[in-house]
Amino acid sequence: MKILPTLEGGLCILPESEVDWDELQLICSDDERPTYLAESLADLMDDDSEWGEYVVPDLEEAFRNQTQFVHAAIKQARQSDDPAIFIRPVEAEQWYGALNQVRLSLQASYDVEELEDLEELNEASDLNDWDLELKGAYFRNRFYLLLQSMLLEFIMNKAE
Amino acid sequence: MPKTTPDTQKKQQALKQSDMPWNVVVLNDPVNLQAYVAIVFKRVFGYSQARAETLMMEVHTQGRSVVWTGVREKAEFYVQQLHSWQLQTTMEKAG
Numbered sequence: 001m002k003i004l005p006t007l008e009g010g011l012c013i014l015p016e017s018e019v020d021w022d023e024l025q026l027i028c029s030d031d032e033r034p035t036y037l038a039e040s041l042a043d044l045m046d047d048d049s050e051w052g053e054y055v056v057p058d059l060e061e062a063f064r065n066q067t068q069f070v071h072a073a074i075k076q077a078r079q080s081d082d083p084a085i086f087i088r089p090v091e092a093e094q095w096y097g098a099l100n101q102v103r104l105s106l107q108a109s110y111d112v113e114e115l116e117d118l119e120e121l122n123e124a125s126d127l128n129d130w131d132l133e134l135k136g137a138y139f140r141n142r143f144y145l146l147l148q149s150m151l152l153e154f155i156m157n158k159a160e
Numbered sequence: 161m162p163k164t165t166p167d168t169q170k171k172q173q174a175l176k177q178s179d180m181p182w183n184v185v186v187l188n189d190p191v192n193l194q195a196y197v198a199i200v201f202k203r204v205f206g207y208s209q210a211r212a213e214t215l216m217m218e219v220h221t222q223g224r225s226v227v228w229t230g231v232r233e234k235a236e237f238y239v240q241q242l243h244s245w246q247l248q249t250t251m252e253k254a255g
Binding site: 037038041042044045049055058059062063096097100101103104107113145149152157160 | 239
């Protein structure tokens, strides 16, 4: 897969295999993720705030819009004759948000931040020894992190 | 004869509570990128780059940062904004 900045100030993702497309589609694989995230943020507030009643539905809708937007963009690009995904500057925040959701979810499920620690990697000594699911989570998190970093560097930071 | 009824006293106490300043507190998390957190502070509060980076580093190094203090309604508004940017945020009474 290649990710390139465009002359229009956006990014272009060029998947090169079915695995690449699958990695991208996993960004939007979990319908429950927006609900879980909105509720976990509400847990930080005290009960008196009635956050769950008044704020969570709006947050959930906003998070769901992000994943649905990205899902539609990937699906449309995969079906087109020229299978490339273009992220325009105005779309960067939707993409960033959807990627953040999946990274928060991977962190909650696999504690991938711990795996990023070099010492942990050394202790593991050989990635091949890792559980397949854990290895998948680790590499997916790395890929989504890279894409987020590029969104920040080439689009979102420049908009400031 | 008392100057105020118990009901009035309760209302005054509630008003006093809502007038108390509240802190908006952002908590550290292992997912949100530092540059992103600084961008969010600039967008939500209109802070300068320097101020946003100072607060972001406070979150990163101390685990939390009071990013704004003021009346409860506005604090709730800011928390909602920060939640929509997926930052772990809560609020607490100041002082």
